[in-house]
Amino acid sequence: MNLTRWYAKAMLTNGSLWFWAVAFMAMWLGIGAFLESQGVGTTRSAIVAYTTSWYAVIVLIALSLLAAVISGSYAYGSSALAYAFRYSRLTPAGYLASLVGGSALVGLVLNVVLLGATAGMFGLRFSTTLLPADPIALVGVSLLGGVFFMALSSTLALLAINHLGLRSGDFVGYVPLVLAFVLGNGQVYVAFPRWFVYGSPFNDLTSLLYQGFSGNSATVELGTAAVSLGWVPLLLGMLVWTAALVGCTLVLLRRIRSRNLEERRQI
Amino acid sequence: MLDVRGLKVTFAGATTPALRGIDLRLDQAKMVVVGANGSGKTTLIRAVLGLVPPTAGSIAVDGKDVRTIRGAAGLSTNLAEIYRLMSLPVRDLVRLFALLKGGEPAEMEGHLRAFELDPVLGKRLYELSTGQQKLVGDLFAVCFGPRLVLLDEPFDNVDFARRRRLVGLLRALPADILLNTHELELLGSFADWQLGLMFEGQLLGPFSVAELDRLYLTRGDVPEALAVLRTSVGPFSVTRDAGDRPVKSATSLTALVESLA
Numbered sequence: 001m002n003l004t005r006w007y008a009k010a011m012l013t014n015g016s017l018w019f020w021a022v023a024f025m026a027m028w029l030g031i032g033a034f035l036e037s038q039g040v041g042t043t044r045s046a047i048v049a050y051t052t053s054w055y056a057v058i059v060l061i062a063l064s065l066l067a068a069v070i071s072g073s074y075a076y077g078s079s080a081l082a083y084a085f086r087y088s089r090l091t092p093a094g095y096l097a098s099l100v101g102g103s104a105l106v107g108l109v110l111n112v113v114l115l116g117a118t119a120g121m122f123g124l125r126f127s128t129t130l131l132p133a134d135p136i137a138l139v140g141v142s143l144l145g146g147v148f149f150m151a152l153s154s155t156l157a158l159l160a161i162n163h164l165g166l167r168s169g170d171f172v173g174y175v176p177l178v179l180a181f182v183l184g185n186g187q188v189y190v191a192f193p194r195w196f197v198y199g200s201p202f203n204d205l206t207s208l209l210y211q212g213f214s215g216n217s218a219t220v221e222l223g224t225a226a227v228s229l230g231w232v233p234l235l236l237g238m239l240v241w242t243a244a245l246v247g248c249t250l251v252l253l254r255r256i257r258s259r260n261l262e263e264r265r266q267i
Numbered sequence: 268m269l270d271v272r273g274l275k276v277t278f279a280g281a282t283t284p285a286l287r288g289i290d291l292r293l294d295q296a297k298m299v300v301v302g303a304n305g306s307g308k309t310t311l312i313r314a315v316l317g318l319v320p321p322t323a324g325s326i327a328v329d330g331k332d333v334r335t336i337r338g339a340a341g342l343s344t345n346l347a348e349i350y351r352l353m354s355l356p357v358r359d360l361v362r363l364f365a366l367l368k369g370g371e372p373a374e375m376e377g378h379l380r381a382f383e384l385d386p387v388l389g390k391r392l393y394e395l396s397t398g399q400q401k402l403v404g405d406l407f408a409v410c411f412g413p414r415l416v417l418l419d420e421p422f423d424n425v426d427f428a429r430r431r432r433l434v435g436l437l438r439a440l441p442a443d444i445l446l447n448t449h450e451l452e453l454l455g456s457f458a459d460w461q462l463g464l465m466f467e468g469q470l471l472g473p474f475s476v477a478e479l480d481r482l483y484l485t486r487g488d489v490p491e492a493l494a495v496l497r498t499s500v501g502p503f504s505v506t507r508d509a510g511d512r513p514v515k516s517a518t519s520l521t522a523l524v525e526s527l528a
Binding site for chain 2: 010080085
């Protein structure tokens, strides 16, 4: 049973997602394009590198906001899921497949919108045309990114629901966002070792987005000798993490417990 | 078919159990369970739905343990939380649950029209009034060919005209029904149904709603008792045709017990 279109519709009509993952992120792109860009060189390569860095980190954070929305929806839907798996034709595997499809689609939509905002604002600022070098690769990375963040937020939310309670659910909803913010920005400003980037799905995703937009390999260990990152290990890293988290989500979904929303107490 | 045996539920951190050894069998039958707020009626339904884990005892639906049951689309309920699978307008939820239950959306849409609830189709559940939410849950519960329907206070916040229409719908529904209510004055509409009395987590019965006029509550554990209620202030016996107070004379079972204590 495929509920992908229902799930995609529910996510794409979520006002909170559009505000935080699109409008708020577009505002940051505007800051990057018009306020923070004073010291950027005038060469094409410098402009592309600067623009792409902003684009990659912003898309990473936008996808992590999608994760926060998905995480919150588990708190409201735990009883519905526990019931539906028993007393309807919905299975945990079918539901997860729908989540995979829906989140991949929403990941793509977020990326396309932010790609347009990046190209428009940075192109205007630098008076040049800035289009992605490999749009097909960006489509694939967007789809994968949506699924990765769905699986990460689902695993964390279901761990909280099944074992900790909804008060912890509030906290774990922010974990993907915090990690995306720290690791995404960290890759720009800190010389992460290559093994760390390959092993971190957040940095795999940022690096793949960078490569897809600029057409150049992302590099690490800035300040010493710049070393290019290969797209194959980056993609492999993403795939392994995503597959592992999807597997965890399925195991946890099969054991989902009903939680009373009132557990989410006010201060 | 619902078969509940020795069901006990104690919530984490609670000092007293919410359900104390419930035995209930519903097979080709409709039952009203009457009890005050907090007596355990909703917990019983939530346990059957698999939303509350039993501390002891067993619950089987069509012979299958609810802890492991899967794909049993014939059981439905009106609990609003069940329909929060996704944040969608009611129109989409109708289509979604028709798909999940193997029914036709037109059935639910027809009921919504009959109850003059068409305007809710474009709204999300949280945008509905309390009464509208309750009715939408009630109508979901009776749609898509259920064989066992669990209704928790289905008349709460529902206006008189729609209550009458809902009563007619429930009476005509070809399914087993377990209906919880704390409103004794509604029982006249269900004279041919079974009656259960819920008090402090104990379910007494089944009696017949038609014999409600003949049921009395008597302090103590009397020999001719149909059932005995064990309360924190001692035992009370349900007797037929004679006793301390007629059950029907009270607005609730709690009030009745308190008047005898």
